[in-house]
Amino acid sequence: MSIMKLNEGRLQTAEHILARTMERGFSDAKFVISKFDENSGRLEISSKTDLRKTDLAALQNEVNKVIKKNLRVNKYVMERGVAEREFDLSRVPSSVKEVRIVEIEGFDKTPCKDPHVENTGEIGYIKILKVERAGKDRYRFIFTVQ
Numbered sequence: 467m468s469i470m471k472l473n474e475g476r477l478q479t480a481e482h483i484l485a486r487t488m489e490r491g492f493s494d495a496k497f498v499i500s501k502f503d504e505n506s507g508r509l510e511i512s513s514k515t516d517l518r519k520t521d522l523a524a525l526q527n528e529v530n531k532v533i534k535k536n537l538r539v540n541k542y543v544m545e546r547g548v549a550e551r552e553f554d555l556s557r558v559p560s561s562v563k564e565v566r567i568v569e570i571e572g573f574d575k576t577p578c579k580d581p582h583v584e585n586t587g588e589i590g591y592i593k594i595l596k597v598e599r600a601g602k603d604r605y606r607f608i609f610t611v612q
Contacts, residue, residue, distance in 0.1 A: 475581040476611045477507045479539055479570070480592045482582075483532050484509055484609065486574040487525065492517070498604060506610045510600050517605035518597050526594045532573060536587035540569040553577050 485497045488511050495517070498510040511517060549555060549565040558565055558577055568582050569575040583589060591612045600606040 473504060473611065474502065475583045476589045477502050478578070478580045479568075479582045479586065480529070480533070480589050480609065480611050481507050481509050482568065482570060482574050482576055482578070483529050483586070483589075484525075484592065484594075484607065485511070486576075487529050487532070488513075488517075488607075491525075491528075506595070506608060509607045509609070510604055511607065512604050514603055517607075518599060520597060522594045522597065526592060529592050529594075532570075533586045533589045533592060536585050537573055538571045538585050539582050540567075540571065541582065542567055542569070549577060 481500045481502075485500070488495045489497065492513050492515050494515065495511050495513040498512050500507060500509045502508070543564045543566055544552075546555065546558075546563050546565055549567070553565070553567075553576070555565065555577060565577050566579050567575060568578045570586060589611055593610050593612055595608045595610060597605055597607050
């Protein structure tokens with residue numbers, strides 16, 4: 467099994483927690499996109515706030531507190547019509563009639579097709595390496611899991 471396969475679920479689930487933490491911490495923060503390689507993830511957030519000034523140590527600690535709770539990560543499918551009432555499906559192709567939902571119990575629920583861990587404790591520890599400007603009102607957080 468490749469390193470990407472070993473880390474992919476950990477990175478994907480950590481990204482959900484990081485994104486939701488940012489959206490809760492900054493009123494105008496909104497998830498844009500995420501990308502992964504075998505050892506790290508990149509999460510882009512749009513915000514009028516200059517997120518390069520974020521206290522990365524405090525953010526990292528907040529995300530790791532959630533990870534340490536060992537929250538169950540449920541995956542299930544919803545019919546598109548039902549999912550549209552709860553989620554923004556603008557990024558899900560209209561040909562997809564059954565939408566896969568990833569729910570971190572009590573924390574986040576998001577449409578996502580990618581692999582995830584069974585509980586947040588499997589992630590280990592997130593380390594936010596840096597944040598950089600990725601465009602006008604757009605910021606890229608680069609992170610890894612250990």
